Amino acid sequence: MATRSILIVDDMKTVRLKLKQVCKDxxxxxxxxxxxxxxxxxxxxxxxxxxxxxxxxMPNMTGIELVAKIRENPRLTKTPIIFITSENEKGAILKSLMSGVTDYIVKPFPDAIVKQKICALLKIPMKP
Amino acid sequence: MAAAESTNQVLEGVNYITLPGSLGEDAVNTLVAKMNGWAELDAEMHVMDFKATLNFTNAFFVAAQAFAEKLKAKNSKLISVNMSEAVAKEVKRLGLEASFNRIQNFPGDLYKKKTLSENDLRRLLFKYLAQAAFAAVETTLQSTVSCDENYSAKAEEVPLNQFDMISAVNVNNDFLQAEFRLCSSSKVLERLARAMLGPDTVIDAELIESMALELLNMIYGHAKSNLNDKESFRLPSVIPRLMRKTEFNRIKRSGAAQLTIMPMVTPMGAFYVEVDFGTTRPS
Structure with a gap:
């Protein structure tokens, strides 16, 4: 199986660390x-x-702005992006869909949901 | 280049439909078949994005109206975005504005404005803050929290100098002026961080500060989203900021009538979420 790589973008160290643990799992x-x-x-x-x-x-650049920049790059147009955010309003969901986000996880998140979505997108078999 | 067929993506109760570049008879027939399937989806909102649509036939409008009627029967909403003036004019000519629900000012047009009494506003705010705290502690920390939305501690019982860190969110728009604060000791934040990250994680000062910020982010964000969606609030997105003990003198707590302090008691210790309605500028 090819080595996979993930980029985690979050201004909070607790969230980055938590997601890193989930990715390693x-x-x-x-x-x-x-x-x-x-x-x-x-x-x-x-x-x-x-x-x-x-x-x-996030400060300096919102996630939506980041997604827009990523989608402008021909090398990255097809890179899957999952938003992991406390924003859960229908307007926010719609805005992220319009910007080109692939999937969405609402904070607070159970680890199992994150694992499920990562495995589904990267076609990795879920560990029992 | 516009796609030949309509596509859809479903996320968190929103079915997002991208219409094809051309809506001739064949495309409409395909669309009708898809609409029948979409109408059965468990989605609160269906969105038609017209951005790629260059031409259309009358059959499309008939199909969309039928789709909107099916959704209405299921208490689901259809809205249209990126609709050109030409399409909007045709929708108006056919008297179908209520079916298409064109959104131009985004996201403002999505929400119906509602007038709330001060009492109702506060009652709902505390109710959803409590729910948000339950969700945050149960899901992220796999623990429990005890919080009564009808109980407010007295400021003199909860002096700020007992805390080490306060994260805050300042709301100042035409809907609400208030400061939300999460007050905690480093010890409690350390325990909460350990519950979130596991016993083997070294909890440093940065993680403790991050815990204070992220906990308020989750509580405010969760409450905000639900209040805006379900109760027609208009709370903004705000990034929390952190105040350490040396900065607490900047906080001017309002009197009892304008200040509500909600104790949140967990097995790892208590933290407090306070809402100060007497503040219009950040502490």
Missing amino acids: VGIENIYEAVDGVQALQLLEGLSVDLILSDWN
């Missing part, structure tokens, strides 16, 4: 972190990832 070996959209874009200039997990409300 499903067997992801290469996990990159960014504290905001600006850092994420800098990392993506030199990096190829299989999946991006991003928060919405």
